[in-house]
Amino acid sequence: MTVNDIVHKLGLTVFGGEKGLDRExxxxxxxxxxxxxxxxxxxxDVWITLQTHKNVMAVASxxxxxxxxxxxxxxxxxxxxxxxxxxxxxxxxxxxxxxxVAGKLYALIKSK
Amino acid sequence: MKFKYEIEGGNFSKAGNAxxxxxxxxxQLNVPPPIIKRLVVAxxxxxxxxxxxAWNGCIxxxxxxxxxxxxxxxxxxxxxxxxxxxxxxxxxxxxxxxxMGFGAGMGxxxxxKNADQLNxxxxxxxxxxxxxxxxxxxxx
Ligand SMILES: Nc1ncnc2c1ncn2[C@@H]1O[C@H](COP(=O)(O)OP(=O)(O)OP(=O)(O)O)[C@@H](O)[C@H]1O
Ligand SMILES: [Mg+2]
Numbered sequence: 062m063t064v065n066d067i068v069h070k071l072g073l074t075v076f077g078g079e080k081g082l083d084r085e086x087x088x089x090x091x092x093x094x095x096x097x098x099x100x101x102x103x104x105x106d107v108w109i110t111l112q113t114h115k116n117v118m119a120v121a122s123x124x125x126x127x128x129x130x131x132x133x134x135x136x137x138x139x140x141x142x143x144x145x146x147x148x149x150x151x152x153x154x155x156x157x158x159x160x161x162v163a164g165k166l167y168a169l170i171k172s173k
Numbered sequence: 174m175k176f177k178y179e180i181e182g183g184n185f186s187k188a189g190n191a192x193x194x195x196x197x198x199x200x201q202l203n204v205p206p207p208i209i210k211r212l213v214v215a216x217x218x219x220x221x222x223x224x225x226x227a228w229n230g231c232i233x234x235x236x237x238x239x240x241x242x243x244x245x246x247x248x249x250x251x252x253x254x255x256x257x258x259x260x261x262x263x264x265x266x267x268x269x270x271x272x273m274g275f276g277a278g279m280g281x282x283x284x285x286k287n288a289d290q291l292n293x294x295x296x297x298x299x300x301x302x303x304x305x306x307x308x309x310x311x312x313x
Binding site for chain 1: 185186188189190192193196210213214217218221273274275277278279280282283286
C-alpha cells in the first residue's frame with residue numbers, strides 16, 4: 062500500500078510533499094512527543110500527530126516515515142510545509158481525531 | 174574523517190540540521206542502515222538537548238572504519254544530577270517547549286538505548302559534554 066492509496070481511501074488532504082506519494086506504507090505510529098517518535102517509530106510508518114511545527118518534518122525525515130497526518134483539521138506552519146516539499150515526505154491532513162484516523166488506517170493496513 | 178557543527182541554543186527552527194547532515198554523509202559512505210538509524214536517534218537527541226537546554230554548543234563527529242565517535246559540548250546551565258536526568262520521564266523543559274512535544278524526558282534514555290557507549294560529564298553553570306560511540310562491526 063502506498064501513501065497515495067490511503068489519501069484516496071481515507072479522503073485525506075495533501076498539504077505538501079507530493080513527490081513522496083508513491084512511498085510504501087508498512088505501519089503507523091501515533092504520538093505528539095517527538096522523542097517518543099524518535100525512539101519508537103519505524104521507517105515506513107505513517108505518523109499521526111497534532112503537532113504542526115517544523116520539527117515534525119525534521120523527525121519525519123530522520124526516521125524516514127512514509128507520511129505525516131495532521132489530525133482534527135489542523136494546518137501545518139509555513140516552514141513545516143516547505144520542509145515537507147523539500148524532503149518529499151507527504152504532509153497530509155484529516156478532520157478526524159487521532160483515534161478515528163488511526164483505527165481506519167489500521168483496518169486498511171491489516172486488510173492487505 | 175572529522176566533522177564539526179555549531180548549535181544555537183533556543184533556535185528550534187534549526188534543530189536537527191546537524192543530524193540530518195551527518196545522516197547524509199553516513200549514507201554516502203555506505204554505513205549499514207541499522208547503524209545509521211541508531212546514530213541518528215542518539216545524535217538528534219543530543220542536538221535537541223543543546224537547543225532546548227543550553228546556550229550554544231558544538232557537535233564533533235569522527236568516522237573511522239570500525240567506529241563512530243560523537244562529542245557534543247555545550248555552554249549552558251549544566252546537569253546537577255546526571256543519574257536523575259537519565260531517568261525516563263525526568264525533564265526540566267519549559268511549558269512552551271513541552272507544548273511543542275519536547276520535554277518527555279526520553280532523549281537521554283534514547284541515547285543510552287542506541288549508543289554502544291555513552292558518557293556524560295557536566296559542570297553546573299558552565300556546560301555539558303556528551304560523548305557517545307557506536308561500533309560499526311556489531312561489537313555492542
Ligand atoms: N545539554 C544539556 N544541558 C543542560 N541540561 C540538560 C542537557 N541535556 C539534558 N539536560 C537535562 O536533562 C533532562 C533530561 O533530558 P532528556 O533529553 O532525557 O529529556 P528532555 O530533553 O527534557 O525531553 P525530551 O528529550 O524527551 O524532549 C532535561 O530536561 C534537562 O534538565
Ligand atoms: Mg531531550
